[in-house]
Amino acid sequence: MSGIKVRSATPSDVEDLAKLMAELGYPTTSDNMAARIERLSDREDYAIFVADEEGAVAGMIALSVIPTLYRDDLDGAITALVVSSNFRGKGIAGLLVAHGERWLYDSGARLATVKPSSRREDAHRLYERCGYQHTGLRFTKTLEGLGG
Template identity: 35%
Template sequence: MSGTSLIRTAVAADAPRLAELLGQLGYPTDAVSAATRLTRLLADPSAAVFVACRGSDVCGLATVQSHVALNRDAPSVQLTLLVVADALRGSGVGRALVSAAEDWTRHHGADRLVVTTAAHRAGAHAFYERLGYALTGRRYAREL
């Protein structure tokens, strides 16, 4: 798989491959669950799902969601998921997906893209820092 990645909006037929990519990121998901989640996101005007393709193969995935807050005039967008197929990490696919997310952010009137990544993902931290993202805080979560 060589060449430039095409970035496009995900479609329902991508769900089985998206499930595989989620599994590679450590989130085991079956194709039916991926399809249900994808349908929900595609119906949400404050969200987008992008895939990177090399030829006909979906090799990467990114999701973004916009939100408004009382402490900011412009909306913010969060890059909620980014995964590139194991074999293509370091090939520019992730950079292309982040660029698409940044374009979507600007197009939707937001003035910042926020990225969260798990504490154990040192490679992801270095990737985002190379793209100019700065560590600005911590994220806490609690399963309910």
């Protein structure tokens, strides 16, 4: 994988990150992405890394750590992972996962979880190749109707 380096995302990556989110199935504007990155930029419990191939953003991973009541260590999570369709098949996802796991570990996490959608079978295979085990289900609910 010569020519590919993983680095922290910067404000100049906003447009590329918005495009990657759209590829992941979450369309957004560059302005919205910039606001999200700004909101997360000073947090030590959240990180965004990009795979950079000679100046082109080929993919990204977002991660978080959180304390829990059921473990002494922090829990780590991959909250987003996507590789551009123009760069798939080069091992970039595995490179991003490995980099993300190192950040999680260095941040105090000793367990990493990821909750891909049930329809993302390619992601399931990737995570299994990276050593993740299928350990349960996830349930989601939109809370928009609870507003006051």
